[in-house]
Amino acid sequence: MKLTPKQKKFADEYIKTGNATQSAIEAGYSKKYANTNAPKLLQNTTLKQYIEKCMAEIASNSVMSYTEAVELLTSIARGEEKETVVVATPVSVEKVEKEADLKTRISALKEILKRYPNNDKLIEQQIRKLSAEADIAQKKAELLSGSNGDIIVNINPFEEDS
Incomplete structure (x- = not known):
């Protein structure tokens, strides 16, 4: 009918x-x-x-599908997704497109790897190395900007930050 x-x-x-x-x-x-x-x-x-x-x-x-979510995470991890940030210049303010920072990309990789329980140890080690490099770079930036905090490097990226 x-x-x-x-x-x-x-x-x-x-x-x-x-x-x-x-x-x-x-x-x-x-x-x-x-x-x-x-x-x-x-x-x-x-x-x-x-x-x-x-x-x-x-x-x-x-509602985003599982495949769409993993595809988005992959594009973030690869640096393909751009975000618009506002940057102050001596003359004015500009909007600039930039790829995700290293920590965001690493987080995306972690999320992808959670979906593959038997992930490769080499990948895990590479992520650990990238995380340590990101922590070191962040601390260097803090020191250069005048912050005098202790330098702490997280060598296990799979632990949640406190």
Whole structure:
């Protein structure tokens, strides 16, 4: 059984608003009919199936899939994803596109590797080395900027920072 044009309009409006009475009025039903019978329209099996199908499509399009998430993490780890940062110059302020910093890229790599429980020890060691280099670079930057904190290098990147 197919939906009538009025039923389809009602369903489409209901998906947008969630208000059965208002949707019925927008679809062309009289106010009197809408006030008393709109909830009954939602009990129509064909109409109900149509609404459920549309809602499932909306949900599947708005939620990131596992593959999309891993692809995004991979592009971050490779430095392909750019972010816009604001940089102050002596004359003005500029927006600059830059790739993710080393720590962000390492975090993306860690997230990817969590999905592969039997990951290679060589990769793990490379990440450990990159993390140590990132920590050293950060501490050097702090020292150059006038900060006089202790230098602590994290040699196990798989432990959470405190």
